[in-house]
Amino acid sequence: MTTSVDTHSVTLRIAGMTCAACAGRIERRLNRMTGVHASVNFATEKAYIEHPAAVSVTELTETVRALGYSALPPSQPAPVDGAATSATAGWRLVGAAAGTVPVVVLSMTPGLQFDYWQWLVAVLTTPVVVWAGWPFHRAAVAGLRHRTATMDTLVSLGAVVSYLWSVWALVGGAAGDPAMRMAMSWRPGHGHDIYFEVGAALVTFLLTGRWLEARARHRAGSAIRALATLSARDVAVVGDDGHAERRIPVAQLRVGDRFVVRPGEKVATDGVVEAGASAIDVSMLTGESVPIEVAPGAAVVGATVNVGGRLLVRATRVGEDTRLAQIARLVTEAQSGKAKAQRLADAVAGVFVPLVVVLALATLAGWWAAGAPGTAVGAAVAVLIVACPCALGLATPTALLVGTGRGAQVGVLIRGAAALESARRIDTVVLDKTGTLTTGRMRVVDVLPVPGVDRRDLLRRAAAVEQYAEHPIAHAIVQAAAEDGPDLPEADEFAALPGLGARAVVDGTQVLVGRAEMLTEAGVPDVAAHPAAGGHTVVHVAWNGRNRGVITVSDGLRPTAVAALDRLRGLGLRPVLLTGDTAEAAAPVADRLGGPEVIAEVLPEEKQQVIRALRASGRTVAMVGDGVNDAAALAEADLGVAVASGADVAIEASDITLLRIRHGDVDLLGVVDAIGLSRATLRVVKVNLFWALAYNVAAIPLAAFGLVSPMAAAAAMACSSLLVVGNSLRLFRWRPVGGAERS
Missing domain, CATH: 3.30.70.100 (Alpha-Beta Plaits)
Known part of the structure; x- marks a missing residue:
């Protein structure tokens, strides 16, 4: 901001x-x-x-x-957290349902009614309307105090009026007769009618939707909480002599402090290496699979992991100034800047509710002036009940519930209405390369010996050296050699050369494995005889003072990557490959993917800027990513899609998460299914909203003219809700276009 x-x-x-x-x-x-x-x-x-x-x-x-x-303000602890709020709403719903079920069954089934049954119904309804319905009453009173009305106003009025009328009929009218039996009537005006079941059902229906919303809102801040868990908790700070260490909380670090990072530890904060050399796994922040080599003078970033030797680091940025904190702010700003999902039901209620109240009062006055007070009260209550926007309130949540449930069956997790609204307009799909289109796991692509050198011998000698190293490239070479044969030669005098490679004596011969610079410094001629193959990482191998060949290592494409981009193009969408890699490393990947547009060498902050620029140019953008560096871009995009194998923060910042596994890997065809299912769910939401509104438009005049009793109004309201739910259930028949159901 x-x-x-x-x-x-x-x-x-x-x-x-x-x-x-x-x-x-x-x-x-x-x-x-x-x-x-x-x-x-x-x-x-x-x-x-x-x-x-x-x-x-x-x-x-x-x-x-x-x-x-x-x-x-954020500095003050919240009195009740989201989980507790959700739990409270859940217990309120359970209590409401427990009271409502017997009330509705007894009121709607004359054959089950017994002497004094109406008094039992009154007792059961009271806590439902008063305690369970309290959130609606409180909101209605607050709105009245500020001269506004929402859906809560109608819910509260409908529940309270039907309850109070029923109590009056019970205490002061014929409805209190022990032998009273209540049959359903389509016309108001029967003085002995009671409407306890109407108030109870209203409260329970609406509490269900509110409970689902409370659970969803609690998860809204998960992206920021996931970012907070990445950083180190404490750090070993050294004194001026560089030796005496003491552990302190990271929050106490100051700029200029020097601290130690041992192998396997997280870097406590952003800084500069003063002593030591190692490899730093930056995948948590950049999504890139190959650790970077660092030496004195190199910058390191907080929350990355040291996978090599001991480092002495001087802190240059702490607290809110660190790279991790900056990414957290980017996610927050992107979330707050998203277009709000327009709640049509609430927007309509802003005008609809006051109008309904006026119509109910007019109905009451008209029938009372006509000399029919019983009909007046019944018709007015019927207007309030039949106009209560239960179907309108259920239109979106039920479609979301079924749509997301169906999505889980096919491996697509949809977070909410924002994703549905955006998916309809998506025309550009931006995909992160490393860890999203590629597996994020290094593997040997090829072994290229010089003439006269056996391919298997080259690989096994290199693996014999690398078996003592901790670098992911070393692991890939050792794994490739293990697939060729079960045993590796023993190696002596192993030495790791951080940033360059490693050397060891294998079968009495010193073998060098690593970058060309290392071999050149050792006096090996013709090191560049084998150029980089297709942009892959090249590992040189030499022994006896001569270059023996190279091993190319790469991060392979996911099995479904090519098919996924083909399907996206078939939908008329524009794929864009976004990566922090160099253009040379990204080019061969793009070629295998059919030549999407490539935007390379992009820093984490710049990924969000790229998304923002695409949106500013008039594009509606979906971002597909997996790393922390993708989180801000996922939040910035119109539709954020994360792969389940990625960082938690990327998943939490996204609108859609791909869960489906195929051929042992994340199925990127789920991107196609995510867009398809989102569009289908949004279509159902629109149909639901249409019928919910059409029901109100048709039913209110009937109730006002005394053609519908409160009981019939409640039944009509229930039928409209069932219609909305039934239409939503059709989503279970939706079939994925990109693949089969999750295995």
Whole structure:
């Protein structure tokens, strides 16, 4: 978030929002404050605010609280975390369902009604309407206080009015007769009718949707939490003599401190190597599979892993200034800047709810003036009930539930409505190379001996040296040799030369394995006789002072990579290969993939900028990645797709995760299926919304003219909900175009 010298930024946690309309209300109120620019994200329950120095954080939080919501700055612990909120909603739903089921069964089945059954129903309904329905009542009262109305208003009115009318009929009317039996009627006006089941069913239906939303919102911040777990917890700091060590928490590190990084440890923070040489596994931050060699003077990045020797590092950046912290901020900014999923139900409710209340009051007044008070109350209650947007509220969650369930069956995990809305418009698919299109595992591509040298002998001598090394390239050579034969020759006098290679004595002969520079320094002539093959990593092998050949090592394509890009082109999508590798290393991969556009040598921060530039040019972009370096780009893209073998933060920052495995590897054809299933689910959502709205438009006039009783209104409302659910269930018949079901 860019701020001027006189402008500050803060992120507030907002609690109490129940719909997108709440987020919009808070955002509008904050933006009316002088110099304040706010963006409120309902999904993450956060407000991202730029404010002048003259406006304090306290003023911002008080403004939010005055609207009926709670607001806390990040420095203060939340009173209740997302998991606890979800658990509370779950228990509230269980309690509501336990009371609602017997109430509905007794009220709708005359044959099961016994003396005083209505009193039992009243007792069971009371905690459902009062306790389980409390979130709706609280939101409705808060909205009334601020002269606004949402879906909560109708839910609360429908539940409370039906409950109070039933209590009045029970205590002061004929409905309290022990022998009263209630049959279904299609017309209002029977004074002994009670509507306890209506209030209970309303609360339970809506609590189901809210519980699912609470669970989803808790996961919204997982990307940032995953980033936080990558960094080291403590570090060994050395004194001025470079020897005395003491372990301190990483948070206590200061710029200029010197610390030790032993083999297998994480680098505590960004710094410069002062002593030692090693290989650093940077895959956690860059996604690249080959560790980089470091020596004195080389820069290292926090959260990367030392896979070689002991290093002495001087800290150059700490805390919020580190590369990892910068990536975390990029993810946060990208998430807050995403287009909000427009909740059509809430948008309609903003106008629809007040209109329905007016219609209900008009219905009551009209029938009362006509001399039919019983019909007046029944018809007014029927209007409130039949207009209650249960189907409207279920239209999106049920389609998402079925769509995501079907996605799990075919190996595609869809996170929510934002993915569905974006998938329909996707025209460009950007794919990270290493770890996404490729396996991320080094393997020997070819063994190229000079004339007169046996290929197997070259590979086995090299492997005999490399079996004592820890480098991934060494592991690839040893594995290739093991496939040729079970035993390797013994090697003596092994020595690793960090950044260059290794040497050892094999069968009485010194063998050199590594970069061309190492062989040249050892006096071996004609080292460059074998050029790099197809951009692969080249390992030179020499013994007896002569160059004996090269071994090429590469990170292979996933088995389904070529087919996946062909399918994407068949859908009219434009594939783009994005990588931190050099253009020379990326070119052969692009050739094998059918020649997609290549954007190479891109740093983690620049990947997000590339996505942003593509979107600014008018493209709707899907990003497919796997590493931490992809997280910001995944969050920035219109649709983020992560492979399940990648870093947790990449998966958490994405909208879609590919789970399907084929031929022992992640099936990239899942990208095609992800887009197809997302589009199919969005089509179902739109159909659901259409029928839910059509139901209300048709049913409200019937209820207002006294043609529908509250009982029939409740049945009609249930039928509309069943229609929406049934339409959503059709998604289980969706068939993947990119492959079979997950094995």
